[in-house]
Amino acid sequence: MPQPDRWIAHLDMDAFYASVELLRYPQLKGQAVVIGGRRADAPQQRADGSWHYARLRDYTGRGVVTTSTYAARDLGVFSAMGLMKAALRAPDAILLPADFDSYRKYSRLFKAAVAEVAPVIEDRGIDEIYIDLTDVPGVRDAVGHDPLGGVKAIAREIKNSVGRATGLTCSIGITPNKLLSKVASELDKPDGITVLTMEDLPGRIWPLAVRKINGIGPKAGDKLVKLGLETVGDIAAADPRWLIEQFGDSYGTWLHHASHGRDSRPVVTHSEPVSVSRETTFERDLHAVHDRALLGQIMDDLCERLANDLERKRYAGKTVGIKLRFEGFVTVTRDLTLKTAIRNAADIRAAVGQCLKRVTFDKRLRLMGVRISNLSHAGQEVAARASVNSPGTAAAPENLPLF
Known part of the structure; x- marks a missing residue:
């Protein structure tokens, strides 16, 4: 093989x-x-x-x-x-x-354990990574009658190393590219190993729902289903010219390539981020007044997670932004640039509050996100508490349902 x-x-x-x-x-x-x-x-x-x-x-x-x-x-x-x-x-x-202190500790432990076996790693967050196994010794060896025995053995070695270092289990998907591996790691959870080649595409990938492909979000997923494309295989069978007509040149072409498992992106071991963000899509559309308390807690949680990401990556940022998606897929963004770089959750949340004052909440919300950009390394001076007052910031209209 x-x-x-x-x-x-x-x-x-x-x-x-x-x-x-x-x-x-x-x-x-x-x-x-x-x-x-x-x-x-x-x-x-x-x-x-x-x-x-x-x-x-x-x-x-x-x-x-x-x-x-x-x-x-x-x-x-x-x-x-x-x-x-x-x-x-x-x-x-x-x-x-x-x-979160414990979660960051175990995140460092599992990544160090993986690096002992396969050092080419792309950090994707506190609990997930990509690993380039291409040049790991033994990965292409057959074991008995199994031509993929070598890559499976490396996967077991990685899992055992993670287990010894942390006492935790992980799931690993191994394929020719990042797109398919992301999907594969979910197929046999928990504690699974899934190795796929392009020959496995019809049997393991094409029967999956379209949203299983990373990059197909709620809006595109809903549109695909309305167009009669419910599975990845349905997209693969569609005329690429028709996909481009429906979704535009860039995204339509990507849908065609993704459904056929094509992805040439490298494993990036280090890059300077332009921004760091967190967002979440709600199970149901939320009302800015009736669900105000819940929305406030969700935003608090997003700011806390964003602050943890910044601490882990050792960045701070001056520009804080929000992303709100309302029913009807209307997306609104607002940004606020501060005089001093910040990275703790309280400062981020305060800046978010200023951004929220400049939004009219006349529809229900389906998605909410927070972003920080204009980044600098945290080794540079960062104020413990930064002022979020900014000249030109609009005052909050009366009775605005902020959260």
């Missing part, structure tokens, strides 16, 4: 935040656990050695789910969902507070 010119892996830690918490509370393994509570929700050990855990049914407030174990996901509880809504689906689920 001829092997591809490249072997690219995508490694995704399994339910990362929740799995780190289960290292601390191994007695909860296999149970429905939700991360996203307050510090007051931390487990308490009684005098007799038993533990008391907060339950979702007892939660009141505007918090959102940061992540959940697979058992909780089976009950319909997913990230970015309001905790009160999650409590309706899984009232007996255990609620734990997030501990």
Whole structure:
């Protein structure tokens, strides 16, 4: 069996935040656990050695789910969902507070463990990386009658190394390119290894729903389905000229190539980012007044995650921006440039508040995001608290439903 010119892996830690918490509370393994509570929700050990855990049914407030174990996901509880809504689906689920210091620690540990086996790594976030395995010794060796035995052995070695360093499991997809590997890493979760060649495209990739391809978002996904293209194979079978007519030259061409598993992007070991951003799409459209508390908590969480990304990457930025997508796919952005670079969550949230004052909330929201640009290395002087006052910033109209 001829092997591809490249072997690219995508490694995704399994339910990362929740799995780190289960290292601390191994007695909860296999149970429905939700991360996203307050510090007051931390487990308490009684005098007799038993533990008391907060339950979702007892939660009141505007918090959102940061992540959940697979058992909780089976009950319909997913990230970015309001905790009160999650409590309706899984009232007996255990609620734990997030501990980002621990998550960053285990992120560093798993990446260092991978680098010992395969050093060409592209960092994609706290819990996922791309790995170029093309030149790793033994990757092209056959094992017994399996011509792909070598690449599978390297994958097992990486997983074992991660397990020894962290006590956690991960899932790895290995294919000729980044696009397919991202998809493959999700196919056999948790704790899976999926190795695909282009010959596997019809059997493993084409039957998947169109949204399984990274780069096909809610808007494009809905349009594809309305056009009768429900699976990746449907896109692959479509006339590329028709795709271009429907989606434009650039995106239509990309859809055709992506559905046929074509992607030439290299694994980038280092690059200077232009901006850092976080965004989330809601399960339902949210009302700026009736869902104000939930929207506020979601924005708080996005700012916290963005601040963690900046700390991990050692960047600060002067320009803070928001992205809001309303029903009807109307997207609004607002930016605010500060005098001093910032990187902590409170400063980012304050700047976001100024941006929100310049938006008219006359429709329901379906997506919300926050971005920071105009970046500098955090080694340069960063104010502990930066002023978010900016000349020319519009005053908030009366009764504007800010969150």
